[in-house]
Amino acid sequence: MFESILITIATAATPLLIASIGELVVERSGVLNLGVEGMMVMGAVTGFGVTLATGSPWLGIFAAIAVGALFSLLFGFLTLTLVTNQVATGLALTLLGLGLSGMLGEGFVGQPGIKLGNLDIPFLSDLPVIGRLIFGQDPVFYLSILLTVGVAWFLFRTRAGLTLRSVGDNHGSAHALGINVIGIRYLAVMFGGACAGLAGAYLSLVYTPQWIENMTAGRGWIALALVVFASWRPWRVLAGAYLFGAVSIGQLHAQALGIGVPSQLLSSLPYLATIVVLVLISRNRRLTMVNTPASLGRPFVPDR
Amino acid sequence: MTATLETEGGNLLEVRGLTKIFGTLKACDNIDLTVGRGEIHALLGENGAGKSTLVKMLFGSLEPNAGEIRWNGQVEQISSPGAARKLGIGMVFQHFSLFDALTAAENIALSLDDDTPIATIAAKAKALSYSYGLPLDPYSLVGDLSVGERQRIEIIRCLLQTPQLIILDEPTSVLTPQEADRLFETLERLRSEGKSILYISHRLEEVKRLCDRATVLRHGKVVGHCDPRKETASSLARMMVGNEVQAVVRDPVQGMDKAAALLEVRNLSRTPATPFSIPLRNINLSARAGEVIGIAGVAGNGQGEFFEAVSGEVQQQDAANVRIRGKDAGRLTISGRRLLGAAFVPEERLGHGAAPRMRLSENLLLSRHATDRKAFLGTAGTVQTRAIATAAQRIIEIMDVRKSGPDPEAAALSGGNLQKFIIGRELDRRPAVMVVNQPTWGVDAGAAARIRQALIELARSGSAVVVISQDLDELFEISDSIAVMHNGELSKPLPIAEATFEKVGLLMGGAEPGHVEPVAELA
Numbered sequence: 121m122f123e124s125i126l127i128t129i130a131t132a133a134t135p136l137l138i139a140s141i142g143e144l145v146v147e148r149s150g151v152l153n154l155g156v157e158g159m160m161v162m163g164a165v166t167g168f169g170v171t172l173a174t175g176s177p178w179l180g181i182f183a184a185i186a187v188g189a190l191f192s193l194l195f196g197f198l199t200l201t202l203v204t205n206q207v208a209t210g211l212a213l214t215l216l217g218l219g220l221s222g223m224l225g226e227g228f229v230g231q232p233g234i235k236l237g238n239l240d241i242p243f244l245s246d247l248p249v250i251g252r253l254i255f256g257q258d259p260v261f262y263l264s265i266l267l268t269v270g271v272a273w274f275l276f277r278t279r280a281g282l283t284l285r286s287v288g289d290n291h292g293s294a295h296a297l298g299i300n301v302i303g304i305r306y307l308a309v310m311f312g313g314a315c316a317g318l319a320g321a322y323l324s325l326v327y328t329p330q331w332i333e334n335m336t337a338g339r340g341w342i343a344l345a346l347v348v349f350a351s352w353r354p355w356r357v358l359a360g361a362y363l364f365g366a367v368s369i370g371q372l373h374a375q376a377l378g379i380g381v382p383s384q385l386l387s388s389l390p391y392l393a394t395i396v397v398l399v400l401i402s403r404n405r406r407l408t409m410v411n412t413p414a415s416l417g418r419p420f421v422p423d424r
Numbered sequence: 425m426t427a428t429l430e431t432e433g434g435n436l437l438e439v440r441g442l443t444k445i446f447g448t449l450k451a452c453d454n455i456d457l458t459v460g461r462g463e464i465h466a467l468l469g470e471n472g473a474g475k476s477t478l479v480k481m482l483f484g485s486l487e488p489n490a491g492e493i494r495w496n497g498q499v500e501q502i503s504s505p506g507a508a509r510k511l512g513i514g515m516v517f518q519h520f521s522l523f524d525a526l527t528a529a530e531n532i533a534l535s536l537d538d539d540t541p542i543a544t545i546a547a548k549a550k551a552l553s554y555s556y557g558l559p560l561d562p563y564s565l566v567g568d569l570s571v572g573e574r575q576r577i578e579i580i581r582c583l584l585q586t587p588q589l590i591i592l593d594e595p596t597s598v599l600t601p602q603e604a605d606r607l608f609e610t611l612e613r614l615r616s617e618g619k620s621i622l623y624i625s626h627r628l629e630e631v632k633r634l635c636d637r638a639t640v641l642r643h644g645k646v647v648g649h650c651d652p653r654k655e656t657a658s659s660l661a662r663m664m665v666g667n668e669v670q671a672v673v674r675d676p677v678q679g680m681d682k683a684a685a686l687l688e689v690r691n692l693s694r695t696p697a698t699p700f701s702i703p704l705r706n707i708n709l710s711a712r713a714g715e716v717i718g719i720a721g722v723a724g725n726g727q728g729e730f731f732e733a734v735s736g737e738v739q740q741q742d743a744a745n746v747r748i749r750g751k752d753a754g755r756l757t758i759s760g761r762r763l764l765g766a767a768f769v770p771e772e773r774l775g776h777g778a779a780p781r782m783r784l785s786e787n788l789l790l791s792r793h794a795t796d797r798k799a800f801l802g803t804a805g806t807v808q809t810r811a812i813a814t815a816a817q818r819i820i821e822i823m824d825v826r827k828s829g830p831d832p833e834a835a836a837l838s839g840g841n842l843q844k845f846i847i848g849r850e851l852d853r854r855p856a857v858m859v860v861n862q863p864t865w866g867v868d869a870g871a872a873a874r875i876r877q878a879l880i881e882l883a884r885s886g887s888a889v890v891v892i893s894q895d896l897d898e899l900f901e902i903s904d905s906i907a908v909m910h911n912g913e914l915s916k917p918l919p920i921a922e923a924t925f926e927k928v929g930l931l932m933g934g935a936e937p938g939h940v941e942p943v944a945e946l947a
Contacts, residue, residue: 279539286523286534293521296485297535298506410525410565 125369126253130261131327133365135160135319137264139343140350140357141271142315147347148275149308150288150415154210155195156316157340158217163188163320165221168228168331177236181260181321188317189310191217196309200302203419214340222333233329236260258326260318265358267315272354284308288413291420301420316340342391349398351408360398367393435497436461436589436620437482442491444477451477453644455491459589464611464621466631466652469641470664470868475624478641479591482622483515484508509535514587516578516595524567531566532581545584553580556610571723572603579610590614591622596630600722601896601929608634626664627897628657642666665869672876672901675884683712686888687766687857688747692740694733702726704733707914709907711857711888716880717917718903719892722932726912727892728771731861734890735768736761748857759794767855769846771862771892773839777846780835784827785809785816787834788849795853815852823848824874840867847875851882858882861892876902896925910934 139156146153163184171180195213198204238258239245245256275281284304287294291301323339324331342364350356368390375383402408439457443450452474459465469475480486482493484502492499495511502508508515522531529546536545546562553560558576566574575595582590592611596604611621611634625631631638631652638652640663648663687710694704704726711717721727732738734746740754747753748764758768770776778787789800789812800812816831823844827837834842843864850858863879864872880902883889892909893899899906905917908931915931 279533282526282530282533282542286526286530289523289525290521293523294534296505296517296521298484298504298509299534410567412525414525 123250123252125373127257129362129365129369130253130257131365132369133361134261134264135322135327136339136343136346136364137358137361138260138267138322139316139319139340140346140361141264141267141354142312142319143343144347144350144352144354144357145271145275145284145315146308146312147416148288148352148413149284149305150291150413150418150420151199151305151309152206152210152417153192153195153199153213153309153312154207154344155192155213155217155340156312156343157336157338158214159188159191159313159316160217160320160323160340160343161221161334161336162191162217163317164324164335165225165228165320165331166317167321168233168324169224171234171325172228172231175234177234177325180325181236181318184317184321185314186317188320189314192309192313192316193306195313196306199419200305200309203421206417206419218334225331225333228331229333231331233324233331235329236325260322260326263318268354268358275354285413288415291415291418295420295422301422305420316343319343342394346394346398349395349402351402351411352413353411356398356401359401360394363397364390364394434460436495437622438494438497439478439482440492440494442478442481442493443489444474444481444486445489450644452481452488455641455644455646457639457646459620459622460637461588461620462615462618463636464615464623464634466635466638467622467624467641468626468628468631468638468652468660468664470626473641473664474644475641476593477644479515479593479622479624482508483513483591506537509585509587512586512588513591514582514585514589515591515593516575516582517593522566522574522577525565527563527565528560528569528577529562531577532562532584535581536584549580549584552583556580556583556613557606558610570725572599575599575607579607583614587619589620589622591624593624594626595623596625596627600932601925602933603722604630628652628660631660632657640664661869672873672880674880674902677714677884677904683714684750685710685712686749687711687734687859687890689734690745690747691742692730692733692745694729694738694740697729697738702729702912704729705912709890709914709917711890713856713886713888714883715904716883716889716891716902718899718906719890719909719914720896720899720906720928720932721892721894721909723894725909727861727909729912730909730914731768731770731859731892734859735770737770762792762795765856767850767853767858769850769858769860769863771865773842773846774835778834778842781833783831783833784820784837784845785812785831787845788812788816788819791849792853819845819848819852822852823878824871840871843867844871844875847878851878854882854885855887857888857890859890859892863891863893864895864898872898896928899928900925908932 139160143153143156166187167180167184170183171177191213195209198209199206236258238256241255245251275285283299287299287301287304295301320336323335346357346360350360371386371389375386435458437459439455442452442455444452455478467475467478477486481488482502484504484507493502494500500511502511529542529549532549533542533545549562550560553576558579560576560580566577595607599607614621623635632655635652638650639646640648640650642664652660689707689709692704692707696703702725707730719727733740736756736758739757740746743752743754745754748761748766751764753761753764774780779790789807793800800808802808825841825845825848827841837845847863860879863875867875876898879889879891891899891902903920905919906923906928907917908915908928910932911934918927
């Protein structure tokens, strides 16, 4: 019982974590992409459709990553090359993704899906309590943890990561130093899109292996909020995603037990808890200030 | 072409006919410039003369419309700052190109192309900085550093690239006199090592002291080459401005001690609003009718915070912290303080002093709707367009504001002309108390003289004037006494008869007993 709750928590947290880590990299480069929800839902429908057609969930996942990146490329072209307003363009991307995925997925509704299999390491997976939690999950779960470690290492331990942070801090200075601001932002935006696509595919291939219209159900927005409340730091994003996952699974169990609290209040608990905790840990304003990308959302037009 | 190579082959940099056009404005028009090896070459000119545009083209951040750049006799297309660095051109920017949220070492690492570990860069930067007498803690966060320390990072970053030519854009405008001296020693040492320096400034004394040759720009054109050591400051000024600059006249005041204090600041303290801002520590100041008090200080020592507190942009806990004409004003808003007879001109023109996308007449109403309610607004609060237009026209004529249309948007004016309008808008009210932050920043010499004279005349007609400025020459020209702001503390005002550059400079560096010594110096 306890073990299965832990596993459902991990499953609920993983798509949030992947989408947030992607968006974190985007925002660290100074771009605000509000289209996470749209890219996620496109990833979900692509992953499901391709898996259905080919029978291989792996192909579905790769297709979802590609579609997410491609979709974000559209955002990049509009905001970086044509310098449209990032907020409006991001919102449009979300609306476009929701509509387009509904249309593409019309034939998939009600079709049985194929679930991406779990890892099964003999002996280790059979350990009590932690066996399945640590050694018997789906591969994307491990990937999400690797992604967090990798992004944390990239941002704070490599020269390329330093360059990316510098672009987000002050794009004017970065340009004056000869750094290719637009190029770096394109790469960051596409990384964010790929992550959102993967997170979407996780929903339709692992979390609930089926296609339902609007199946992301606001998770893209949660991911965006997590990035801000985690003050743009990868490990805090991980903590936030798992906290959110834990409280949302916990409140489901509480509702099932029928305790005398209105279900609406219980349903809002994950949001409340995540906000409260992340606000508490980001009380150190100095650290927050240093980690906030100062150029976030500001349009950049180099003068030549 | 071969002839040029033979005759001037010894020059490091030759610029021929360089032109840059922005819209209809020729920012640089057919510029010729030659910099030899081991020479400090001054580029002189007023604000807007095209100096910054020219060096941005040399450094590859702007693309010229016409003309050629020769480096070691070869024609080069400098298409990006990276390309300029590869050739051996380094630049120290006027508005620093640093990243607040990164450490000094990370800032330096960003401009080096190779993948040297940060620790190695930090060690190198530290060693180099000490060898030039510009001590630097490579692991300090840039957002925490003073402007002088930030400039050190820029210089060390530039030197680590071992450039042949170093371009410095107005490097001393943010330094104390003592910090400037240290910079000059560094530059002289670089010259003795055979490096060339292109030194941009509008400060004539330092150019005379430091530079071997000078090229003077005016309105985007070269108006002369000279040896600054053989010129006088006034002959250089004449070349820069094109005609004689009227000297500011300041009669000494009599019977000051009996005059009433119109602006009093008592025990004003303030906690920092953001991690990168300065707290105010127990500031006391009293400005009497008839006098101009100057507040000197290196940028970022609390002047902005002080101005906000006095103007009412930020209100105080205790109403007696700020008193205007004998009334407690600490808890009043900007309009409340204006109604008591005070006027304020903030440092930032666009966004603080004026709303950029609104017309001049609208900006006039915005700042004076409370004080001139009767003249500008009808009984039901309707806007009296004609009265406002007349007043705006009056200000424009008195201050000689040059503009493109009859009533343009504030953002359409050049910085200097907008500043003339903003100062004129406040002077037009004949305020009893006037507080100005950086009155002539970015204003050309003629207009600056006019603004300074107007401030002195306002004081002599019985008002109290407080001028916050980083320009020491300006403060010595107009002030009756000078106080210095350092690290959020304000020194006692020195009467102008006792004040010297050296005394004020030491105070700017924090030398007064009781001041906190800057920690980063020794780290």
